[in-house]
Amino acid sequence: MKIDVRQVHHPEAVRAFDTEALRRNFLVEDLFEEARIRLTYSHVERFIIGGAVPLMAPLALGSDKATIGSPHFLDRRELGVFNIGGPGAVTADGATFPLGHRDAAYVAMGTTEVVFSSDDPANPARFYLLSTPAHARYETKVVKVADAKQMPLGDQATANKRTIFQMIHPDVVKSCQLVMGMTQLAEGNIWNTMPCHVHDRRSEVYLYFDLADDARVIHLMGQPDETRHIVVADGQAVISPPWSIHSGCGTRAYTFIWGMGGDNIDYTDMDMVPMAELR
Numbered sequence: 036m037k038i039d040v041r042q043v044h045h046p047e048a049v050r051a052f053d054t055e056a057l058r059r060n061f062l063v064e065d066l067f068e069e070a071r072i073r074l075t076y077s078h079v080e081r082f083i084i085g086g087a088v089p090l091m092a093p094l095a096l097g098s099d100k101a102t103i104g105s106p107h108f109l110d111r112r113e114l115g116v117f118n119i120g121g122p123g124a125v126t127a128d129g130a131t132f133p134l135g136h137r138d139a140a141y142v143a144m145g146t147t148e149v150v151f152s153s154d155d156p157a158n159p160a161r162f163y164l165l166s167t168p169a170h171a172r173y174e175t176k177v178v179k180v181a182d183a184k185q186m187p188l189g190d191q192a193t194a195n196k197r198t199i200f201q202m203i204h205p206d207v208v209k210s211c212q213l214v215m216g217m218t219q220l221a222e223g224n225i226w227n228t229m230p231c232h233v234h235d236r237r238s239e240v241y242l243y244f245d246l247a248d249d250a251r252v253i254h255l256m257g258q259p260d261e262t263r264h265i266v267v268a269d270g271q272a273v274i275s276p277p278w279s280i281h282s283g284c285g286t287r288a289y290t291f292i293w294g295m296g297g298d299n300i301d302y303t304d305m306d307m308v309p310m311a312e313l314r
């Protein structure tokens with residue numbers, strides 16, 4: 036198994052990046068390939084960002100000497116799994132956890148075998164994976180989208196009416212540093228996370244999905260006074276370093292999975308950026 040590696044950058048260096056360099060360093064494309072697990076290792080927060088699309092044969096999550104360096108993927112890590120495809124299951128050390136469309140699972144540190152499967156290869160599961168280093172073993176648990184902590188946000192007038200589903204969150208499941216959930220925009224709404232924020236003590240990854248083939252999200256990144264954009268298609272993820280805003284405007288409504296790691300697990304700990312400071 037080969038893992039694509041992404042380095043970290045000083046924000047002053049990123050100011051000089053052209054479109055191609057921004058995409059090569061911060062956008063994760065081709066996450067979901069049939070019958071494969073694809074992984075990207077980012078030195079930002081040591082996130083591992085992945086996709087698994089099992090067909091007939093289940094797919095086992097292996098480790099990698101060059102990046103992880105432990106015999107098993109989760110020896111010193113925890114894992115969030117979100118199913119954005121058809122019904123499937125994640126099996127952790129022999130215990131099978133069924134995951135329907137948009138359900139999630141938290142997989143505990145110390146799990147030696149993690150296997151992904153689809154119920155029907157004609158309508159395969161699409162598992163989005165986000166992993167961070169961990170220091171303690173908590174409980175592997177399914178979080179059904181119906182059991183998420185829901186938070187309505189935004190307004191139709193500002194085209195940002197949306198629902199936040201907090202799923203891997205201290206109020207729902209215990210984790211070391213991983214905090215994850217999903218944000219669904221209401222029909223006719225296009226903006227996420229605007230007004231925007233930063234949180235220097237935490238990094239974040241956004242995985243955009245539920246976009247038509249010809250729909251795009253114009254994702255905004257960069258320091259608040261040095262913003263850049265990345266044009267994102269369905270099933271692609273953007274890495275947001277601690278110094279970067281993370282916000283987006285779609286050509287129509289979409290859904291995204293956000294995941295954070297870092298110095299605290301307080302979802303509300305954000306430094307709001309005043310509109311007048313954006314450049």
Ligand SMILES: O=C[C@H](O)[C@@H](O)CC(=O)C(=O)O
Nearest residue numbers: 197199218227228229293305
């Ligand atoms: O730190 C929190 C994250 O950036 C997201 O949860 C924000 C988000 O989903 C939204 O405003 O739509």
Ligand SMILES: [Zn+2]
Nearest residue numbers: 232234239281
């Ligand atoms: Zn954030």
